[in-house]
Each structure stands twice: as C-alpha cells, then as structure tokens.
Amino acid sequence: MSESTLGGLFGGAALGGLNLNTAPAAPEHEETDETIHEVVIVGAGPAGNTAAIYAARADLHPVLFASSVAIGGALMNTTEVENFPGFVEGIQGPELMSNIAAQAERFGTDVRYADVTRLELEGDVKKIHTSDGKIHLSKTVILSTGSQYRSLDVPGEERLSGHGVSWCATCDGFFFKDKVLAVVGGGDSALEEANFLTKYASKVYLIHRRDSFRASDIMQKRVFENEKIEVIWNSQVVEIQGESTVNNLVLEDTATGQNRDLAVDGIFEAIGSDPRIELVADQLELTENNTIAVQGRSSRTSLPGVFACGDVIDPTYRQAIIAAGSGAVAALDAQHYLESL
C-alpha cells in the first residue's frame, strides 16, 4: 500500500459512536487458506505495528490484521504527542501512527483490513477466522488488540451517540465551532481533549467525579491556565438530554447527591478504557485487571506460540512508547519460539 493510501486510511478514523465492545459477527461460509504463516498479528496500533517491523526485519513475513473500522488504535484519537522520543517538537498522534505503519509496510508486512472474528489458539497451528470468510493458519499469533473506550452508561447516551455524544475530540471537535461543550473525566485523556476542544468551542466544562485530577501536572497546568475551561468538580453525568442533538446534561453532585442541569451542545467522554479481550477471554489466562496475563517481562501468554503486547496486557502505563516497546518484545519472543520448533 502506498503512503498516500495509508494517509487516507489514517486520516480520520472517527471512533465516536461506534460500538467496539463486541467482536464482529462471524460470516456464514468460511474457507481455509492453506498457507501456514510464521506470524499473524491481530491489532494495528503502535504495539502491533512495532511487532510487525521487528518480525518483518527478521524475515518472518508477518500478516497484520488491522480492523476494518478503527485502524491505528488510541493514537488516532490523540492530538499532539510530546513524549514519544525522537520528535523534538512533538508530532500529531495520527501522523505518528501512520509513520509507524508505513515503516512496518516498508519491510514487507502483509497488512489486511479485515476483522478477526474468532481465534483458535490451541495446538501447533493456530486458526484465525476473519470477517471476509477466510480461515488463516499460523504457527504464532501476536495479540495487540489494545483497549476500548468506556461509556458512562446513562440514559440518552446511546440514542445521542454521534449527535453530540462523542469519544473523539480530534475526529468530531471541528463540528462544534463556537459551541458549549462538556468533557467528562479526570485523566490525561480528558484534560487533553478539553484543551484541544477550546480551539473550536466557546466554552468547555470539564466534569470530574472527584475533587482532584489524576492527570499529569503539565496537563493540569494547561487546563487551569486555559480561560475557556471551567472545571466542575465532584459531579457525575447521570443523564444526557436532547431531542435530535444534545442540549442538556443532568449532573449529580457526588458529595450532596443533588441534581442540576447544565446546558451544552455536546459531550466528550474520556473516562478511560478497558482491554479488548473478547476474542481470547475463554482461551487465555487473564489478570485480575482483565488484561491478558503474560509471563514476567515477556509477552508469552498461557498458551505456547501465543504472545500479547500493548494496552491489552497493560493495566498501568498505557503509553504509546510502552506499547511500541512491548510490540518489539512480542516479535522477539515469537522469533525465539519459532527457532525452538
């Protein structure tokens, strides 16, 4: 795939409104591709693509399954990335992701834009079922499925999703020029989104359920210095209202239990994410945090030949650089495993 095509694919993966919480439906008829691959990678964020760079350079001819809808993972929803080493002035998240993917392709990674619907991970040859009706075979599988956005699960959220309820400021912020917005959450994502949205919105309410943020000091400083942002502490959104688009939030004071209305034109949810494990939850050992369990600092899962990396194994750090590093670990582990066969 050429870089210009990649640019198009990575240009605007609007995740807001998409339900990423379930595995895609399996096709009715399936056909097995008899080729037995050395390495199949599931998930095309920084972890999966870095695993692909390493595996491709090791001549393992990796096949990388990128989802058909949400290619590129969480970096696609990020604005300026200032802490990825090597970019002195920072780089936009989608551009960084596009670069990593282009690097994986440069070494011959076979990228396929199909959803993995089912995995059979026992035995020497693993089976990877995809939404285009194919069953692919591989000696190893690297899982880099990342994480999915949490929802508030309140009345009005689902109905107004895509009509003022969003999970992606970089995708949807542009549509809210001179509007009043709310961002929910107290982590780095929420503060980053709130800051970013002030580029368009006339005002941004940052709603947090406690009285202090967990976000980094630098992000907090930027928020407190931004005159367009008003922080609403100790508050939960309990209902999202509006006929065809969002026009009001019902907030509950977490200290007093009292409700009040807040007129807004849109709400951006940034309340964290959960590891995307639905394809493997019944086959692999998981941790108490619902991440895939790996052995020590390795990427080895509870099944031989199956490796995991990135946010799907990480309940703590969740950084692009860590996901990328962990992708490298997974490719090296897969390579050592293949050498031992």
Ligand code: NAP
């Ligand atoms: P996070 O750190 O887990 O924060 C989630 C926030 O949402 C918390 O403040 C949490 O409140 C709140 N929350 C969770 N469930 C909620 C609910 N049901 N209702 C209301 N609020 C709720 O998630 P994140 O901000 O997405 O960050 C994830 C990781 O990515 C972090 O390690 C972060 O540092 C990293 N990250 C880094 C950057 C950067 O370096 N530029 C940018 C984005 C993200 P409590 O605080 O009360 O638990």
